[in-house]
Amino acid sequence: MLEARNVVVEYAGRGWRSKGFRALHDVSFDIKPHETLGLVGESGSGKTTIGRAILGLVPVSSGSIRFDGQELAGMARRERRRLSDDIQVVFQDPYSSLNPSMTVEDILVEPLVARRAGDRREATERVRTLLDQVGLPQDAVHRLPREFSGGQRQRIAIARALALRPKLIVCDEPVSALDLSTQARVLDLFISIQEETGVAYLFISHDLAVVRHISHRVAVLYRGDIVEYGDALDVTERPEHPYTKRLLMAAPLPDPDRQAARRQERRELLASEAMA
Numbered sequence: 001m002l003e004a005r006n007v008v009v010e011y012a013g014r015g016w017r018s019k020g021f022r023a024l025h026d027v028s029f030d031i032k033p034h035e036t037l038g039l040v041g042e043s044g045s046g047k048t049t050i051g052r053a054i055l056g057l058v059p060v061s062s063g064s065i066r067f068d069g070q071e072l073a074g075m076a077r078r079e080r081r082r083l084s085d086d087i088q089v090v091f092q093d094p095y096s097s098l099n100p101s102m103t104v105e106d107i108l109v110e111p112l113v114a115r116r117a118g119d120r121r122e123a124t125e126r127v128r129t130l131l132d133q134v135g136l137p138q139d140a141v142h143r144l145p146r147e148f149s150g151g152q153r154q155r156i157a158i159a160r161a162l163a164l165r166p167k168l169i170v171c172d173e174p175v176s177a178l179d180l181s182t183q184a185r186v187l188d189l190f191i192s193i194q195e196e197t198g199v200a201y202l203f204i205s206h207d208l209a210v211v212r213h214i215s216h217r218v219a220v221l222y223r224g225d226i227v228e229y230g231d232a233l234d235v236t237e238r239p240e241h242p243y244t245k246r247l248l249m250a251a252p253l254p255d256p257d258r259q260a261a262r263r264q265e266r267r268e269l270l271a272s273e274a275m276a
């Protein structure tokens with residue numbers, strides 16, 4: 001679905017004497033329909049830059065990013081706007097990514113109205129479905145973002161990203177600002193939404209354990225280059241590149257059997273909560 005080939009991104013220097021900075025050197029990867037590609041690397045390795053290049057927020061200096069066969073690099077703004085129904089984003093900070101003066105209903109209706117996706121009644125119906133999908137109560141519609149916890153706000157941001165039924169969501173550190181138990185619940189929500197809707201994710205995180213939990217495949221980014229790329233378990237359990245080994249040593253992963261058992265327990269808990 002998305003093919004990035006030999007992508008180079010250079011940020012312009014600030015002063016007339018300062019040189020530009022090459023944030024991505026020669027980056028290639030694919031995202032298949034319905035899959036999660038995890039992108040892991042330390043701060044400054046270029047993860048956000050990859051997300052921004054896909055979203056058209058930074059220009060690609062050379063190389064190609066194709067989405068459903070269409071070239072995104074250098075695409076005109078109007079065409080890009082049409083595509084933005086298909087590619088959505090969830091950012092890290094659930095406190096600044098939602099307009100504080102809009103109710104949840106307005107936040108969720110806005111993308112539908114902007115794209116003329118049905119009339120107001122259909123939009124209201126869609127909002128109900130979205131709230132169900134992200135596990136928020138129906139009475140959330142009349143409340144403001146400040147009335148919700150960080151995890152709940154991230155659920156609102158996820159509902160907004162889902163509103164137009166995108167094919168791909170760029171998730172840029174979407175659980176990093178949350179405490180550990182909320183992280184686990186929001187990650188499971190991402191997984192269950194994918195099972196339900198088939199949406200694909202580019203899931204950006206500095207945390208190898210988070211990336212392993214959610215990803216089918218993983219790309220490891222180091223100073224603007226992908227140094228390791230493959231099946232999530234292979235990359236995270238049997239890394240070949242010294243940098244990935246270092247990442248793993250810095251943050252050892254929990255025992256995979258225990259992790260799988262905990263994932264199953266959480267699924268059962270979520271299912272029983274949904275039944276209740």
Ligand SMILES: Nc1ncnc2c1ncn2[C@@H]1O[C@H](COP(=O)(O)OP(=O)(O)OP(=O)(O)O)[C@@H](O)[C@H]1O
Nearest residue numbers: 011021023041042043044045046047048049050206
């Ligand atoms: N607008 C900009 N102008 C100049 N340099 C930039 C700009 N944005 C990012 N950079 C530089 O590009 C490199 C990659 O940044 P990027 O934000 O993509 O990294 P990251 O892996 O997402 O890091 P973090 O996890 O800290 O967000 C960094 O060295 C950063 O300083």
